[in-house]
Amino acid sequence: xxxxxxxxxxxxxxxxxxxxxxxxxxxxxxxxxxxxxxxxxxxxxxxxxxxxxxxxxxxxxxxxxxxxxxxxxxxxxxxxxxxxxxxxxxxxxxxxxxxxxxxxxxxxxxxxxxxxxxxxxxxxxxxxxxxxxxxxxxxxxxxxxxxxxxxxxxxxxxxxxxxxxxxxxxxxxxxxxxxxxxxxxxxxxxxxxxxxxxxxxxxxxxxxxxxxxxxxxxxxxxxxxxxxxxxxxxxxxxxxxxxxxxxxxx
Amino acid sequence: xxxxxxxxxxxxxxxxxxxxxxxxxxxxxxxxxxxxxxxxxxxxxxxxxxxxxxxxxxxxxxxxxxxxxxxxxxxxxxxxxxxxxxxxxxxxxxxxxxxxxxxxxxxxxxxxxxxxxxxxxxxxxxxxxxxxxxxxxxxxxxxxxxxxxxxxxxxxxxxxxxxxxxxxxxxxxxxxxxxxxxxxxxxxxxxxxxxxxxxxxxxxxxxxxxxxxxxxxxxxxxxxxxxxxxxxxxxxxxxxxxxxxxxxxxxxxxxxxxxxxxxxxxxxxxxxxxxxxxxxxxxxxxxxxxxxxxxxxxxxxxxxxxxxxxxxxxxxxxxxxxxxxxxxxxxxxxxxxxxxxxxxxxxxxxxxxxxxxxxxxxxxxxxxxxxxxxxxxxxxxxxxxxxxxxxxxxxxxxxxxxxxxxxxxxxxxxxxxxxxxxxxxxxxxxxxxxxxxxxxxxxxxxxxxxxxxxxxxxxxxxxxxxxxxxxxxxxxxxxxxxxxxxxxxxxxxxxxxxxxxxxxxxxxxxxxxxxxxxxxxxxxxxxxxxxxxxxxxxxxxxxxxxxxxxxxxxxxxxxxxxxxxxxxxxxxxxxxxxxxxxxxxxxxxxxxxxxxxxxxxxxxxxxxxxx
Numbered sequence: 001x002x003x004x005x006x007x008x009x010x011x012x013x014x015x016x017x018x019x020x021x022x023x024x025x026x027x028x029x030x031x032x033x034x035x036x037x038x039x040x041x042x043x044x045x046x047x048x049x050x051x052x053x054x055x056x057x058x059x060x061x062x063x064x065x066x067x068x069x070x071x072x073x074x075x076x077x078x079x080x081x082x083x084x085x086x087x088x089x090x091x092x093x094x095x096x097x098x099x100x101x102x103x104x105x106x107x108x109x110x111x112x113x114x115x116x117x118x119x120x121x122x123x124x125x126x127x128x129x130x131x132x133x134x135x136x137x138x139x140x141x142x143x144x145x146x147x148x149x150x151x152x153x154x155x156x157x158x159x160x161x162x163x164x165x166x167x168x169x170x171x172x173x174x175x176x177x178x179x180x181x182x183x184x185x186x187x188x189x190x191x192x193x194x195x196x197x198x199x200x201x202x203x204x205x206x207x208x209x210x211x212x213x214x215x216x217x218x219x220x221x222x223x224x225x226x227x228x229x230x231x232x233x234x235x236x237x238x239x240x241x242x243x244x245x246x247x248x249x250x
Numbered sequence: 251x252x253x254x255x256x257x258x259x260x261x262x263x264x265x266x267x268x269x270x271x272x273x274x275x276x277x278x279x280x281x282x283x284x285x286x287x288x289x290x291x292x293x294x295x296x297x298x299x300x301x302x303x304x305x306x307x308x309x310x311x312x313x314x315x316x317x318x319x320x321x322x323x324x325x326x327x328x329x330x331x332x333x334x335x336x337x338x339x340x341x342x343x344x345x346x347x348x349x350x351x352x353x354x355x356x357x358x359x360x361x362x363x364x365x366x367x368x369x370x371x372x373x374x375x376x377x378x379x380x381x382x383x384x385x386x387x388x389x390x391x392x393x394x395x396x397x398x399x400x401x402x403x404x405x406x407x408x409x410x411x412x413x414x415x416x417x418x419x420x421x422x423x424x425x426x427x428x429x430x431x432x433x434x435x436x437x438x439x440x441x442x443x444x445x446x447x448x449x450x451x452x453x454x455x456x457x458x459x460x461x462x463x464x465x466x467x468x469x470x471x472x473x474x475x476x477x478x479x480x481x482x483x484x485x486x487x488x489x490x491x492x493x494x495x496x497x498x499x500x501x502x503x504x505x506x507x508x509x510x511x512x513x514x515x516x517x518x519x520x521x522x523x524x525x526x527x528x529x530x531x532x533x534x535x536x537x538x539x540x541x542x543x544x545x546x547x548x549x550x551x552x553x554x555x556x557x558x559x560x561x562x563x564x565x566x567x568x569x570x571x572x573x574x575x576x577x578x579x580x581x582x583x584x585x586x587x588x589x590x591x592x593x594x595x596x597x598x599x600x601x602x603x604x605x606x607x608x609x610x611x612x613x614x615x616x617x618x619x620x621x622x623x624x625x626x627x628x629x630x631x632x633x634x635x636x637x638x639x640x641x642x643x644x645x646x647x648x649x650x651x652x653x654x655x656x657x658x659x660x661x662x663x664x665x666x667x668x669x670x671x672x673x674x675x676x677x678x679x680x681x682x683x684x685x686x687x688x689x690x691x692x693x694x695x696x697x698x699x700x701x702x703x704x705x706x707x708x709x710x711x712x713x714x715x716x717x718x719x720x721x722x723x724x725x726x727x728x729x730x731x732x733x734x735x736x737x738x739x740x741x742x743x744x745x746x747x748x749x750x751x752x753x754x755x756x757x758x759x760x761x762x763x764x765x766x767x768x769x770x771x772x773x774x775x776x777x778x779x780x781x782x783x784x785x786x787x788x789x790x791x792x793x794x795x796x797x798x799x800x801x802x803x804x805x806x807x808x809x810x811x812x813x814x815x816x817x818x819x820x821x822x823x824x825x826x827x828x829x830x831x832x833x834x835x836x837x838x839x840x841x842x843x844x845x846x847x848x849x850x851x852x853x854x855x856x857x858x859x860x861x
Contacts, residue, residue, distance in 0.1 A: 049772055070632050076544075079774030089769035093787045102783050104540070106774020111537045113779045119539045155769075162773055 457747025476702025497615025512573020
């Protein structure tokens, strides 16, 4: 259970990215986060694993206060939260398998990382995750030799390496074509359904939200403007979320 | 605004700017003493021609030379007729000269003809004064060239030297015999150019290794996020010097215990084999590869103790390794003949190991104690209530400030030998404590300080200051420290390489893509792991490229570092220029050009291939 309470983030320079946002996500839910570009979706997701420090508010995860965690506690919390990015954020010059293994860094003793050594079980696990997302044959390729869809699968495999209880997906399909978008979303759905991993996924396209999400929250200029089931987004709600001039397509 | 509008004021401005420009350049000409008149003068032209021609004939290949010297007698002025016939007759079977006529007055011209000389050769034809054919004094600047039959005829102007006895005209013709061979100068140049290239190689290697870690400290994007509470920062400031002193003391103690033991070959051999094995198992136990649950504090304590023992053992092992290497090298040196330099290398490496081990120990202990105390401070600041943290901050801030300023005072005392304890001890300590109290007073107890940016600024300042000192100037200092020779040059180049590469590298770190970094952080990786898996893969190509570029620069620099006694080819070049031995100097210039050009080529090929 993830509880976000009165979360506010004001960037240096006074931009209010999040304004008193509160919501709850039960364990195992697939939650979609929608909103215009700049509405605070990315900031919200990054506050949850403290890549960005919130200005005020509280985030509780299974009762543990993430916002008050010390650096060492944060390391333990983060390794249970996988993250998938819009631009995949793979290390281009490293091999695919190394990128996947990086998901274990929260578990591995830093002294061993200095020697670039991972335990054998991790290596086996990494191959298994690559098989799960269907690109085991690319393990020894350099990450930048892969296509966009393949790179995002590596990103998912990296998140899976963490044995996550929750996955934060920051517009995971925004730089992919519609066919690839569905295949990536299906992977996330499969992880959500089989492993019971909570998924918070920010999305642009409402048809994807309808197809995959259990619940949806919407942000507009940092404020929570909608919370509920995807099918409850009618034309009025739509205009609340996306602005008066927006038009529904598709 | 209308740009096309012209006004008298604008015209005057342009006119003034042009005038100012003229004035600046006129002054520049005056200061740099531009003088084409001097260039046109005949004296300069002549020396320029001479030097240029000499430079075009580098002293690389030479022959063994055999000189054919033939003297022919003549009278100045003409004596009584019978004395002329007393002149010895030339031996027509061998090389000989005839002079027609055999006597003349000063200012007259005689015809000298030579036979059976080496064909197509040349040499001086000169007057030998003073009645002795063996006299080494020769007058005149004429020279002759023989034809294909070894024959020549040349007019010769009789000088103002009169004598009753016969005097001589001498022709000296040098003939190359045998195969061409490299001159001594060419061999010296070869030796020195090798020295130069290796000087550059060692300087670049050493510089790269040290610049690598420093570059992370000087990268803004990595350091900006490093913040720690005052409690932690102050404790870590205390931990560093105490740890360094302690480490140095302990490792030296190990050395005192270990070095006598290493005289025994068996002991050092056994130690060198057993210590790494013991260390390996110790490390494996103390640092498990992966841990899902948090270990108990007693287990943690046991681990720290084991690590401590393992590290002590490792330092003992270092000393034994150094001892083993030096005894091996001493016994091998004689048996290895031409490869004796390998044994000497081994010996020097063992010596380096012996010297840097205590320094390494000091650094390691300083770092360990600094970060350990820092973590304790971090935890103390988090767990305690704000009022208590405030009190702790006051105490620690004062102590840390006093320590830092005390060290600065000690440094001042060392440099300037002031000798007054109130200036170099009490003064700094009280100032430091006061500043520490002020800082603690103005910082909210739970706030974090930008320690990363502080380290960043200090590193950058030191780098910039050292970078502005040319390697040539540093070489002068190192010549004083380690004596004239390539070692001094290598050290100077190495130091300059460290600072300039660290700066170039850190700029590369600053321009990496932030995305992968974020992703690695999100997996729970700590700072070290983020650098290893997120930063290093991204910066490898520019690092290789910069290292090669720096090697290129070092080769070029090392060619002239010899000018100040830093070894390498510059030493030879300067010597030959000072001796006006331009043919030899020309050889060295060509050698430099070849090395620099080929370095350029090689590095561009490598860069294309690997970057």
